[in-house]
Amino acid sequence: MATDKKQNLLYLFHRPQEPSFVPKGENAVAFDVPAKFLPERYKQLGTQLESRFGEATSQKISLVDIKEPNLTNIMRLGRHENFSLFLPKHQNIAAELINIFMAAKNVDELQSLGVYCRDRVNPYLFVYAFSVALLHRPDTQGVNPPNFAQTFPDKYFQSGIFAKAREETSVVPTGSRMPIEIPRDYSASDLDEEHRVAYWREDIGVNLHHWHWHLVYPTNAAMSIVNKDRRGELFYYMHNQLIARYNVERLCNKLKRVVKYSEFEKPIKEAYFPKLDSLVSSRTYPARVSNQVLQNLNRQQDEIVMDVAALERWRDRIFGAIHSGFVMDRDGKQIPLTENEGIDVLGNVLESTILSPNPDFYGNFHGMGHVFLSYIHDPDHRHLENFGVMGDFATTMRDPMFYRWHSYIDDIFLEYKATLPRYNVGQLNYTGITVDSVSMQGEGSKPNEINTFWQQSDVDLSRGMDFQPRGSVFVRLTHLQHQPYTYNITVNNASGSPKMGMCRIFLAPKFDERGNPWLFRDQKSMFIELDKFKVNLKAGKNTITRMSTQSSVTIPFERTFSDLDTNRPTGGDALAQFNFCNCGWPQHLLLPKGTPEGYVCQLFVMVSNYDLDKIDQDETGVCNDAASFCGLKDKKYPDRRSMGYPFDRMPRNGVDNLQQFLTPNMRVQDCIIRHNNRTIRRKN
């Protein structure tokens, strides 16, 4: 019963704009909201509301009395505005609301506070802050907030579907409703070159991953939440991998690698029209047309006055730190950028988080870059326009500029990495261990030839369709998919005794844009991590088999698409893991698209010395689907090596190509990714 009561908190995520006294969910459960809890507008209507909704309510949840919290500051963000975790004003407001929820004495009080706040504050803000509170309160473990894309479908699905969904729910009885199909090309056409990879940028799994990553790794909250193991380094590595993956995807689509955005005075040729409408604000996410130029910001309402020159100053100081080998803290003290920990410091500086040793000096380069880009259409708010998709973690990966911006961020990290000592053979090799063969094979396919195709999957919108009739209404979207496959790896252990190794699997294109073989210094930035796992090696021949679905970078397909309400992770610490469990690259995009003629890649497998890799910690019961991208909750990052190892540094002298880089514990296999331009309906 106690568990049931806690689960009632989840009703607060249903139809976030509908007041709490309106019956929720298929079971028509409503909160029994006392008059004093009602927002001003509804106070005067008390009995009328009772007669309007009383009958439709099948169950009422009663609320305990509470001292009404002071929401004056929090309500400076209006109910019908959009909400951005990039904006310091919004960050502060969110922190205040989180504190209110964290301070509740028990679940009953939390529930009352939730109802009181929910019908007053901005719905996006509420869902964010309430989710964070549920994640961090000891007494709400096991209460799993529903899929963000279902609560706010307007951040994930093109606006055009909502009129159709309204017609479907209003006219057609539940059960007979047809999914509303989103065409694969809805935001642009292939006349726009950048659109060729829109299927990837606008993928629901990609954007959910990014939202969850930043929920797990907030930049500004209590220190206990922010200060996670190697979080600065993970900021570098996860985004580094996003850029590598994006670049591979671009090559598959006959596009050149993304051009970093570093010349702030030059026009931005990439336009982007997101076709997203905020249902909360009834306002569109503004577009960016071609050839706009970054402008100084002076937006009173957002409390931002900042020149583009500030970005340039921060950037120059960060380069100064890289080239001098230390950052300067608030007291002018030098913090050396050491070989293994320097990247973590630099990540905190660049992102920047409250862990940055000197935000006054190094600023907020990454975050404000997003803000500048998100306001390029209305830098002084004269047009009363909101931020574009670049200003929202949930939407920013849709925009080609996300990648140009993060390519620059990555470039700065690589500039630093180039200053580090290069790995010598001893640091790469695993004496006595030889990888003899490597292959990847899909069911019923030739070895080393994997097929990709289009798949249609359905997502239920109804939880986010405020003020519409009840019952499911599905949207049908088309996304890339690959056939499941298996890695087969044979390893010889000539050491004469059992050994443990870390098997690291990467993939990179074999040729560059010109069709030429790569220089290693370029190809190393094209390697995308596919998997990483511990292997026990008996003496002699070992055969390792590993399935693509076991990948350490992805979450299972179902977790992206299913209603998480009914698919919650099991285990005693379920909720605590919730956001972790939903952080992770979508399995359906583990591989790049390939090409119809067969895209030639190099599959790289390395078995490293586990003694040098391992972290001593108990990892049982921890949600670790996507540890490579998201770490482990409340644990250390489960690999002692620098993230990206062995490709994170410049190669040793004499290594010009991948073959020269290899030590016996590494192996490369050519493989082909072939895209079949057909669409398959997913079986539910």
Added chain:
Amino acid sequence: MATDKKQNLLYLFHRPQEPSFVPKGENAVAFDVPAKFLPERYKQLGTQLESRFGEATSQKISLVDIKEPNLTNIMRLGRHENFSLFLPKHQNIAAELINIFMAAKNVDELQSLGVYCRDRVNPYLFVYAFSVALLHRPDTQGVNPPNFAQTFPDKYFQSGIFAKAREETSVVPTGSRMPIEIPRDYSASDLDEEHRVAYWREDIGVNLHHWHWHLVYPTNAAMSIVNKDRRGELFYYMHNQLIARYNVERLCNKLKRVVKYSEFEKPIKEAYFPKLDSLVSSRTYPARVSNQVLQNLNRQQDEIVMDVAALERWRDRIFGAIHSGFVMDRDGKQIPLTENEGIDVLGNVLESTILSPNPDFYGNFHGMGHVFLSYIHDPDHRHLENFGVMGDFATTMRDPMFYRWHSYIDDIFLEYKATLPRYNVGQLNYTGITVDSVSMQGEGSKPNEINTFWQQSDVDLSRGMDFQPRGSVFVRLTHLQHQPYTYNITVNNASGSPKMGMCRIFLAPKFDERGNPWLFRDQKSMFIELDKFKVNLKAGKNTITRMSTQSSVTIPFERTFSDLDTNRPTGGDALAQFNFCNCGWPQHLLLPKGTPEGYVCQLFVMVSNYDLDKIDQDETGVCNDAASFCGLKDKKYPDRRSMGYPFDRMPRNGVDNLQQFLTPNMRVQDCIIRHNNRTIRRKN
């Protein structure tokens, strides 16, 4: 009963996206739609729909069987697209649908055709085409389509209100609903200079007038509809007056007169973010950011491939016609631009309509200018974006570029007017008639000092809120208003016998932007027509009193704001007059805003010789509220003079200022328009 049956046609305008079998209006009347009429999607659901909506229906309208029309071509415009009468493709589709409705044998057949088409074709298109048919069919006279702003509120009210209206209708019972207030400044702030006159550009009355004017004067339809008396000249004059009025409004707001848009290769500094969302397409009207440049169009879907150079060629040929005194018809024959009729020919050429004598040669300068500007953000459709507000008669007057574009159009007309013989004293004077004094006076105010202020009025949105609960929900908007006032004019008739005169009342600012008195050649373009009416002058002293509400350019306030369903014009020919009756400048904007310190204007009154003005026709029973702007339905324009007389030509030699221009039958009076920055709630 026959009348009642006809009125059922009006249910087709209720909630244009909701299928015809869904009960309509407060009385829950639904069409009894036979299975074969149902769109494909609903055919399979027949009995389910019956059980879902049967109970809620209180009255069913049965339909006669018809041969199903072929909608293949018409449905090339998708149900969820936007519709533009500027686009030739859409014009042709509309014409085809109008023909279907016109060909119905009787009202019963029309009703069946209406239902059949309504649930299949684009809703905007349907409402337009069905309105035109009702207006022109003899058997549907007396059936008055409802206010367009209520059927499609998304074209008139900022998108932000619809989320609020959904909450209000879903949560609050009818009767307790509060109006949703639209702030006066919602599309921009005064940081944007152009925004100072946004209250005027975005006025609902202004935009409804413009929509109705173009409904009354379509450019492309059956010749009998298009070929109205002096329609080309009226195109010139009505838009000329719009520009004059806009310029006066700008001066009141410390803005310079609008700069014509004639240099197509230069960036357009005026940005505009309309904040309008199409509810039909769930898509926003795209914005124009600063400094965009006109681009060649290549939009396959709209069937438009055209270079900016085409605009320039047409423009140069039109100037060629002006400076050579003739246009060339399709056969190469010269049509002289005569003193009185030339302007009408030129109007047809410039607009252009099917009356243009040579569209292949002179093109479609005005219309394509709108199209080019409306697609400036996505000229080749690579971003799958729709047209901006410039592409829609219902919304174009919101955009500052409307005025820059029409200022250029006007300039071309004035270039032509400058070639005409100047009025000599004999053509201006009315021998024996002297205007002795002139004044305008508001109730309880000093003479020649009129107050303006802000007023709030409510408009019911519910008819356009598809898929929402029934019952009124109001939007409250703030618009300019002036106190009602009276003209007092004393005229001496020294001729010794009764005379008839045409009293022409104009107003212009007394000073230019610099605060200097005007040269007549400039001031003449600043005179806005306030009224024009016939007067009987007995011999000797005459006192003429005329109320501001009688103006020949305006329609009554109530007609802009009220539900036209319940306020239909009376009289035997009611519907035929419907669109005419709703064409007209909104009374609440008869006067410019003035300034807080008192804006000094010159009131100009002229009594001209009616013998030279009059048109012999029976005007009884004709809706003539705004004849100066809209003409009279099926009649001649009720003034034989050139439109704009006496200000439509360059002045005779020796006339440098207004005083020198005056003949005894004219009089000028300084007056003050004072703006009070307070807001008054309109009493319903």
